[in-house]
Amino acid sequence: MISVEDARAYILKHFAPLEAERVDLVDALGRVLAEDVVSPINVPPHNNSAMDGYAVRADDIRGASAQNPVRLLVVADLAAGYVPNAEVTQGTAIRIMTGAVLPPGADTVVRFEETSEAVNQKATGKGSSAVEILGAPARGANVRLAGEDIRKDQVILEKGTTLRPSEIGLLASIGAGHVAVHRRPRVAILATGDELVAIDEPLTEGKIRNSNEYANAAAVLKAGGVSIRLGIARDNVEDLTRKIRAGIRAGADLFITSAGVSVGDYDIVKDVLNAEGEMHFWQVNMKPGKPLAFGIVGGVPLLGLPGNPVSAIVSFETFARPAILTMLGKTKFARPYVQAILQERAENNAGRRNFIRVHVSRNGNGEYTATTTGEQGSGILSSITRANGLLEMPPDVLEYKRGERVKITMLDYPEE
Ligand code: AMP
Ligand code: MG
Numbered sequence: 194m195i196s197v198e199d200a201r202a203y204i205l206k207h208f209a210p211l212e213a214e215r216v217d218l219v220d221a222l223g224r225v226l227a228e229d230v231v232s233p234i235n236v237p238p239h240n241n242s243a244m245d246g247y248a249v250r251a252d253d254i255r256g257a258s259a260q261n262p263v264r265l266l267v268v269a270d271l272a273a274g275y276v277p278n279a280e281v282t283q284g285t286a287i288r289i290m291t292g293a294v295l296p297p298g299a300d301t302v303v304r305f306e307e308t309s310e311a312v313n314q315k316a317t318g319k320g321s322s323a324v325e326i327l328g329a330p331a332r333g334a335n336v337r338l339a340g341e342d343i344r345k346d347q348v349i350l351e352k353g354t355t356l357r358p359s360e361i362g363l364l365a366s367i368g369a370g371h372v373a374v375h376r377r378p379r380v381a382i383l384a385t386g387d388e389l390v391a392i393d394e395p396l397t398e399g400k401i402r403n404s405n406e407y408a409n410a411a412a413v414l415k416a417g418g419v420s421i422r423l424g425i426a427r428d429n430v431e432d433l434t435r436k437i438r439a440g441i442r443a444g445a446d447l448f449i450t451s452a453g454v455s456v457g458d459y460d461i462v463k464d465v466l467n468a469e470g471e472m473h474f475w476q477v478n479m480k481p482g483k484p485l486a487f488g489i490v491g492g493v494p495l496l497g498l499p500g501n502p503v504s505a506i507v508s509f510e511t512f513a514r515p516a517i518l519t520m521l522g523k524t525k526f527a528r529p530y531v532q533a534i535l536q537e538r539a540e541n542n543a544g545r546r547n548f549i550r551v552h553v554s555r556n557g558n559g560e561y562t563a564t565t566t567g568e569q570g571s572g573i574l575s576s577i578t579r580a581n582g583l584l585e586m587p588p589d590v591l592e593y594k595r596g597e598r599v600k601i602t603m604l605d606y607p608e609e
Contacts, residue, residue, distance in 0.1 A: 194478040196588075197511060197546045203473070204487055204512050207494045210522040211376040218364055221356050223417055224374035227520030230350045232367040233564065234553070235340035240295040241273075244335040247286040247308055247324055248299035251332035262309070262325035271273070271296065286324055295336055302335035305327065343367060352428045353522065358359045375522035378447055379439030380413045380513075381493075382406055383423040385433065385462050386500065391425060404574065405451040405498070405505045412509050415450075416517040421445055428453065432464040441491035447516055448493050449509070452500025455484035466490060466497065478588060479546040481571035482508040501571035507548050507583070531582075533561035539593045541586040550580035555603050563601050581605045 195203070214226030232477055242248065249265060257263040260368050265286040266465075269279035273292035281287055281298035289302060305311045307328035343349055349367065350360055356374070389403040390396050403425055410420040421443045426436040440448055454475060455463025463486075470490030475497075477485045481504035486497025496513055498505040514525040533553050541547040551563040566579040582601040586593065593599050 194476050194483075195474055197477055197479050200474070200477045200485070200487070201512055201515060204496070205519055207489070208447075208516045208519040211378060211520045213373040214376045215373050217369045218361055218370055218372060221364075221372045221374045222358065222361060224356055224377070226350055226352050226354045226356065227373040227375050227522065229348045229352050230343060230364065230367075230369060230372065232343045232347050232349050232415060234343075234367060235345045236343040236366050237337055237339060237341070239339050240297060241337050242289045242293050242302045242335060243337045244293055245305045246302045246304040246335060247310075247326070248281055248287075248289045248296050249286045249301050249303055249326065250281055250283065250299060251301040251329075253284060254301070254303065254326045254329050257326045257329045259327045262327050264323055264325050267322055267324050269296070274577050286326075288324070290297050294327060300336070301330060301332055301591060303350040304335060345365035353524065355523065363498045372528055375520070378418045378517050378520040379421055379443070379445050380418045380517065381421045381423055381448045382409045382413065383426055383436055383440060383448070383450045385426045385428065385450055387428045389425045394463070404502050407499070408412060408496070408502065408506055409449055409451065409509060410514075412506070412514065413517065416514045418447075418517045428459060428461050429459060430465055434469065437465065437469055437490060441493055445493050446520055447513065448495040448535060449498060449513060449555055450486075450495065451498045451505050454486045454497040455499060462497070466495065467547075470495065477508075478544075479507075479511070479548065480543045481548065481569075482511065483545065485512065487512075499571070502574040503550075503577050504571040510583075511548075528602045528604065529606055530600050530602050531561045532598050533563035533582075535584070535593050535595060535597050535599050536562055536564045539565065539584060539586065540593045541588075541591055543588075545588055547586040549586065550577050551584045551601055552580055553582045553603065561601070563599065581607065 254263050267288055268285045270288045271277055271293045272290045277294055277296035281296050287296045287530055303326050309325035384406045385401045388400055390400040410422055413420040423440050426433045470488050472486055472488030475486050478482055481500055484499040484507055498508045509522060518526045539549055540589060550566045552566055553561050553563050556562050566576045567579050568576055582603045583597055584601055
């Protein structure tokens, strides 16, 4: 049986970043740049004041102090967003607001706090004709230089960068209203099984709710994909064939089915997948999630997830999520992990890679601790809702002892 690592490497060979599309800047959040972005301008575009204060010539205020103030004639008042219409010449100053263009002649800004404006609001301030400078900041103090953030023609963000709000802000600062990012993958989702009842239908004798479709659709959305929900296909050749073809026609980049691929199943799903495409394997050496089909159907890579809801989630996490991230242009998909002190013994007698649901928390000493979430049956969906991480036990590791430090892959890294 193929190992988890080999299965993932094999599956990922069938995926590449999707083509680029230009989107509105905010819609690019979480997506990956498909090209280097070069700035057409300096940011800031002009030298400007970093403080509210007085634009002066450093030569004029040398040695100024509270005991030895320097009196300057105020020749103008300059707000942010306006171009100076006056010059700072010897013995003069311009009252200036944060972000306003540094007027010609000035090389330094003295904060209000170091002037008579702060000491005696009435004597000076807006509209006043003179100000006393009570300190001597170094030449260039409180001046932001043109291009100190970004230089014209500089590559500000490289192809492959995932865009967070900070990058979105940076792009806006150079006027990039649209950016080229990799297209979101379209993921077809098809549940299979005669026992399934749709969420809005009455639950009748012998039936269960179709939960996989919803968990899968949410996982696709969270990974950055767009889902094409095909509903439920019944366990017969006609219905399965029709719905698989519908997903292909809808332009899926990845096809995800659930159920019908384990050993005990009637072979209808398997027969239809074999008839509609070329399947490469049907099992992976893991627990939960041993039934896992992969192949190409109608030219589209298809992952046949197990039917059991927990298996489906773990298999999605292990194989579908990296495939979606690859199509989005990402090159890394490992979740963050923590080293946690295991609060109980964990065993692996399956001879397979075991994924154990755990809840990680932090104790009073700031150490992470991990507790299993109880019953690990692959149909116990509630137990994965109590988990925020997975403890992976490789096939050859039979036991982790209580108190042992183990690596936990964090599915969620919630706020504390
Ligand atoms: P199978 O792989 O078809 O043998 O299904 C394994 C288990 O998963 C069975 O108990 C199914 O009833 C259950 N199952 C299959 N599909 C779904 C689904 N869409 N939602 C919830 N449970 C499912
Ligand atoms: Mg079934």
